[in-house]
Amino acid sequence: MAKKWIAPHAGGIDVLDFIEEETPAPGPGEVTIEVRAAGMNPADYKHLERATDGFPLGIGYEVAGVLAAVGPDTQIASGPCHPGDQVAAFRVQGGYTDELTVPARDVFAMPDGLSFPEAANLLLAATTAAEMLEVTAVDQHDVVLIHAASGAVGISAVQQARWRGARVIGTASHAGTDRVRSFGGIAVEYGPGLEQRVRDLAPDGIDAVLDAAGTDEAVQVSLAVRRSPVRAVTIVRGAATDAAGFVAIGGAMPASKAFRDDVRAELLARAGAGELTVPVARTFALEDAKEALRFLQQGHPGGKLALVP
Template sequence: MAHRWIATRPGGLDVFVFEEHDVPVPQAGEVTISVRAAGMNPADAKHVATGAGDFPRAIGYEVAGVVTAVGPGAEIGSGPVAVGDEVLAFRISGGWATEVTVPAQDVFAKPPSLSFGEAANLLLAGTTAAEMLHVVGVSRGDTIVVHGASGAVGVSVLQQAAWLGARVIGTASPSNHDVVLRFGGDPVAYGEGLAERVRAAAPEGVAAALDCVGTEEAVAVSLALVADRGRIVTIAAADRARDEGFLAIAGARPASRDFRASVRADLVQRAGAGELVVPVARSFPLADALAATELLMGQHPGGKLVLVP
């Protein structure tokens, strides 16, 4: 019997239940994965809290593991697949589980160079970062500011911006400046006087602002530094974006969903080649998912968290 985490209704961690369940036999175009690592993202808990989707709902959008069954005619996003193949999957439903049956198109061969934990945490943050850079048109020679540059999405933005030939000014607490430096950014401390510090760090001017945190400071500084509101994007302050006329993106929006699906294969390939690093801070047993979620939501964990069945 397999196990998984579900949310019985909208709410906090009190609505999460660890249950036994029967894993469906894969149908045409599906595969079953024995989960070796489940990725964790703030969206896992936030979407339950806001009531997004139907309930009860299985939790978890990305995993890595080993194929245990293949449905008729199934071919994964990276090509042919067979039982025993090591894979990663995103975006799926119900990844916080010991085993899961998912659409084959959302599954990709796991690069041998990636651990299961790294692979399970690659694509939600990676595709979000890719879309942020895409919608504001970052290109070679641009200097951009990234708010929350030491977080999971911010770290991916830093690396992907380097591929594009852009310079990144990354806001972070002083204790996380080493993370920004490690991934090629120029760190500045957030807090009073942030706009002035960014201007001093980028006398050439800031072409675009990418907000990964949604704070009032991040929004205000972005608006102060970037005149063209079409070159400001947030993933965490949708209401302010609507009010102030700048961009907000979210995975549930059709345009975001389609773009993020289109870049998955490239990100997997680059990660396999060592061009995209996924820092992993800590692993938890799957049964301890609530304690892991409290750490994820309550403080900066210093990297991605992994649930291990």
């Protein structure tokens, strides 16, 4: 019997139930994963808050663990597999559990050198950051401004922009500036005077804007300092970003989903080669998922969070 968190009806974090349920055996094209860590993302509680149907609803999009069973004539996305192999999976449904059966196409061999909490937190943030860089066509000649650069998507974007040879300026709170610097970005603090601080660092202007903040300040500063009116992308769409002409992307959009699925293998390989790091701030026991979600909801956890069965 698997232990898992589900929302039986609408109501957000408070309605979550910790239940036991039989895990279905994998059929052709499926595998069963014994979960060693479930990644946590703001998308998890946002999904709960917005859901109006599909109940009972599982929560959690990415996990890492060990293959418990493999369906007939099945291999995972990275190739042949066997029970006992260590794997990472994204995009799945209902990852807040100790065991689940998922489509094999979403499962990859876990790179050496990563812990289960790191592997379970790699792909949602990294694929989002990769799409932001793709949409804005960042290359080695660019100066890039990343808003909310100390968050999970921001830190991944800093690292990936650096692979491309770009010079990266990242906005963050005072507490997050050291994290931005540790990954090769030039950190600037939010708050009054941000535009001038960015201008001091990039007197010729900014080539591309990657917005993971969505604040009025982020939009206004971006408009003031960017060179081009079209090379800006946001994952926090709102009236201000729409008016400013930022391209909005999101995992539910067909083009975004296709790109993010295609780039998963490359990002795992980069992580295995030590080129992409996932900062993990804290782990929680699986049964403490509500506490962990509330902690995540407060913002600025200082790195990724994971649930460990």
